[in-house]
Amino acid sequence: MRGDAADVQAGKALLHAVIKQQRPLLTGAVLLGLLSTLGLIGQWLALAWLLGEVILPAERWQWSMAYPSVLLFLLALVVRAGAAWGQEYCASRASIAVRQSLRLQLLQLWWEGPAWRLGELSAADWASQWGDNIETMDGYVARYWSQQYLALLSPLLMLALIAWLNWLMALILLLAAPLIPLFMVLVGLGAEQINRRHQLERQRLAGHFLNRVKQLRLLRQLGAIAESSQQIARQSGRYRDLLMATLKVAFLSSAVLEFFASVAVASVAIYIGFVLFGAIDWGPAASISLFSGLTILLLAPEYFQPIRQFAQTYHDKAAALAAAMQLAPWLAKATEPDRSEPQPSDSRALQLTELVSAYPTQALRPPPVTLTVPEHHCLLLSGPSGSGKTTALKTLAGLIPAKAGAFHWPNKHDRMVYLPQQPWIKPGSWADNLRLYAPDASESDMMSVLEQLGLAPLLAEQTNGLATPLNPADTALSGGQLQRLMLARALLAPASVLLLDEPTARLDQQSKALVMAVLAQRKSCQWLLIASHDPAMQQLADHYWFFAATDAGTGLSEALV
């Protein structure tokens, strides 16, 4: 998948920003990585020293002569292992901090970001952002980032020592290094081309299994389970063949690395052997001894190791960039001030001034509305379904920014409660739900509200009373019962404003009467903003906001006092 250049840019900017936050730790990781390389060089230098001295001693060799090289070896070992430990520690700390901060940013976005846009991603999509997508940052931060420097700097450190010992060997290794990425790029292009050739088929095969799982009930009804599982086996086989065709080429790139590393060791060994034998005397042959020859031989494979590790982490970057491209636009929104926040004013009434309520993405503009709703009055938003009542209610709730104009809530209002048509059921018990907005509500508070709404008999039927779990998929409660239960939750809240969307839509006459009675009583202490097409609601209303359906489905609105 490839996104727009702007998406890529945003993704890169996000990666850059997360790295910037953790710069000290990551720089530390690189420095410790270099220190570890120095330790490694010291270790192999000491080993070559020991072996070279024993086998071709300048004078008669004694064990005491081994002390310095053994000491150097031990010292270098401790430095190398300790530094590597520190490198790992710094890098993973940084990565943990990055993931933690991204998750906190997502929470922040959900708390304060533009509510009306958050619905563009489903809850399941958000969950993948929260889970897997953020986890992919680990590879990038903990491994890729420091390795991109170490892949360059560590070989250079070793090269410096080798150059000091024998410049010709250093030159050969130096020339080999840039060839590796070159070949890898060529191989990568080849793999990409093969990949593209079967793009569509691969995409279909990749989705095959999940599609069949999704349609399992249907397949079972059709008696096609056996056939489908055979098909899954066949398609998986076909998918494997296609994927392998690409992988066979893609793996050539690691073969290239392997080839250079192996051939470098082999040619270093053969050249040094021939020099030491006396068969070659050109070039800087004179500088080679058993000690320097062994040192170069031991360092040659290590020289390629950081490049190899870098190549292994390379796909971490691609994965992190893909994840960052999805996250970046949202996290940018988290920092935007949310314009939908209602403005407080000094007046003691809710004031709507030339207010136009519509989704920001909506092209049509309903006419503006100017209204004043004093304290303890009820505003009824009425009109046929689809005319924009819910949008207006959400605007007043602060969930959607006003398209034009403004509205002001008095300073005095402390808290609002909004009850949508399909209320959210908190996983938990009846009591957990009733206490959602009123953590201190006592059992008798809850009982009395339930009684007012005619739910007491229903509660009595529950096995565990208020502690009975409330399962959203529960078949025991009808839509109307749930509706009233959620209304009870809203009524328990210590709020000065109630925003109710079609609170009586699923109720029978008897229950409706109970709800109307409770709402009438509430008018004495709360602002009631009710969207409803139910004519009975007019008994409660002090102010009206009418919506008329238009052909385009967007409301025309008109205010009456």
Place this chain on the structure above:
Amino acid sequence: MSNDRTMLQYWLQLLVWQHRGRLLLAAALTLLTALFGLALLGLSGWFITATAVVGAILLAGGSAFLELYMPGSGIRFFALGRTISRYAERVFSHQLVLEQLARVRVQLFQGLARLPDSALQQAQDADWLNRLTTDLEQLDTVLLRLLLPPASLLLVWLLLGGFFAVWSVALALGFLLVGLPLLLLILALFIRQSVALNYQLSALLNESRQQVITQLEGLDELRVAGQLQAEQQAVVRLLALIDGKQHRVSQQQALSQLLLQLLHGGLVLFVALLAVAGYQHGWFSGPVAVMLVLPVLALGELLQPLPGQLASAGRSWFAAKRLYPLATQPEPAAATGDEALNTVQLQLHRYGRVAASLQRPLALHLSTERPVLLVSGASGTGKSSLAELLVRDTLPGAAELRWNGRGRSAWQQAGLHQQVALLSQQSGMLADTLRTNLMVGLTDVTEQRLWQVLTQVELEQWAQSLPKQLDTWLGDSGQQVSGGQARRINLARWLLRSPRLVILDEPFYGLDQAQAARIWQAIQPWMQGRLVLLLLHHRPDFLADGWPELSLNLDTTTQETIS
């Protein structure tokens, strides 16, 4: 726990035992690559030292002979051999992983197919599918990270020990009896801690993910009440836990890397000192001494990535544990007998989802004498819920359902449930060709017959216009199909079959009256002799007067409605 053991056995059987031949080959290739690496460095060391020794003798005027050609080609052979075997190893092991995955998918599919309908309902849930995918992907790592690297390291270790034994028993014993136990100890300690930690971490992440999903569903209400932040404190607490666990995981990993590096360095020094001693005692020559030391150096390349590779064990275990119950659903008893479904009786009393039943008991009765019934009701009156009840494998207490006068287990035993066709409101499209979509589960359907049913549902012209007609791919990566078209393709699919009971839930969705009437006429011959339940929001003009009707609309004066 014995439960865990059964589970482990199951996965080992599926992922390892069933592929044992190829697995051995993959392991052999991994081993070969490692051995070539060791041999390359060892032989190179020997070669350099030998040339240096002989060169020094020659320089001093002595006489000595060294054959340069053979070791030179040996070095080249190992260098090239390593490259080739690494490539072969990677290709081969990835092929194997894909084969394992194919096997797991088939097992999983068959297991899922045995789940009760109520459990399968979650397959419609995007997050459930996401997690299924993630879990499956996690099993990829079993071979490449958990099996091959440690296995090849152990074998290399043993072989190297054997090689040492040729030259010095003390060296071999030290390497095998001190080095190997230390290695195993470090790895065992690491795995013990890491599996548990990573498992817990996966579980915590998963839990946070679920909490996030539920809370996002209530986002609007929680935001307006200013309650979201408070509600999400639970998630924040989980994040702190996750943070702590992640720290411990990384500490574990760094520590075991440290220990492995110390072990490796210590071994190099130990072997070097013994080699020096052996050389001093004249047990072997200088070049051999070097040849013994350098392969130990090359072991580092195998040791270093091990903690990172093994760390995925906990995550894989978490995934395996979640997939296990799905993959190993018991097979339901096979249906016997060839009895035809002749009567269906459903009684419903106070079932919340069909609101009318709260008001009055509902009875639905189909038999060969009264084979058809129209169930009507405005949207939200529970028509689909009612249709679902007839095919669901678990019934709420409020419903009583009898087929041929018998209860569920008896009719399942008789295979009656295989005689039902439900045309539901879900899209029911397979991502596949139009042909496969029509005849999935059937063999021997002629081309002519396929066109015939397409004509009956008035999709013939549309199918003709498709780029590859019947072989056109439908779905996201092919020809898009509208909701109404999907409904009719589903209908056509049933027209190719002979179910006894046909449940049609809003079959004319997206069609105008005239077209609906034509299709209705066209499928009349097929409907003859079957039990038909038709669910519509109101009675259409074209429906024969003989059709009895059961209305789900409420007597609006007394009771609650539901949507």
